[in-house]
Amino acid sequence: MRFFPTAVSGAFVVEVDARYDERGLFARTFDAKSFEDHGLVPVYPQCNVSQNHRRGTLRGMHYQADPRPEVKLVRATRGRVFDVALDLRRDSPTYLQWASVELDAARHNAFYIPGGCAHGFMTLEDDCELFYQMSEVYVPELAHGVRWDDPAFSIAWPFRPSVINERDVALESYSQETSL
Template identity: 50%
Template sequence: MIFTETELKGAYIIDLEEKHDHRGFFARTFCAQEFEAHGLKPTVAQCNLSFNHKKGTLRGMHYQISPAAETKLIRCTQGAIYDVIIDMRPESPTYLQHVGVELTAENRRAFYVPEMFAHGYQALTDGAEVVYQVGEFYTPGYERGLRYNDPFFNIEWPVEVTEISEKDQNWPLMTMMTVGGNV
């Protein structure tokens, strides 16, 4: 695997190191030792799959707080998505900054999301399928979220939002969260 750290410390784009022969190729997609060597948490508590019927579907921005903070390893296995993370670590020099990356079935990239990063994505194709390896169990009482279109973050989603859950469109705005002290 080829690990490339983003401008948000601890968040990595992971590309495959393909070994080709006449049959096709072989590549490792996860190795606890390699993750640990890069300072990443290799725990996998759950594996999730989401399927998105329509281009423009948006899911996010979600995260869990301690003691149930999650790491995520995201991979698009069908179609394409635009994946975005926001650093929610108050002690981080990149606190409240975000970065996005395109994950596709063709580029086979993965995105490692550290603990205390809000995460969301938008389907860039009909039929986009996404696999998540998650480092902590889903714990509703520790779940938090940010509004995908919050002007505070000014995330530039690549296409018009066509589908979104009521929950995701109603997360509080950042200004409301900082005033209420619930970040």
């Protein structure tokens, strides 16, 4: 496993060491000790799956607030997505900055997103699926979000979304109270 820092402090692209032979591929996609050795959260008590039917589906920007902020380890298990971490931690050196990675099921890469960051993604093709490992269980009253198109962040999405749900459309723009 290889860990590559991103433009957001504490966020990493995780790449696997794939081994190929006549049978196909083998790769370890998660190793708690490797995560611990890099100072990253190694325990994920909740896992989620997100299926998305159409190219241009956008979900985000979501986060879970204190006292239970979520670390997320996200990977595409089918298709390709443009995945984004947005730093909302006031004490972070990358406060209000964002980082993105193309998650690709064929590459088996992942995005480690620290607690205190909002997360969102856009599908780059039809029939995408994401698998999330979460450091905290979901607490509905702590679930929040900010607008995906807020000019305070200027996230460079690859194109306009074609599918976005009412909840995400109704998210408010950023304010100081949003910061964690």
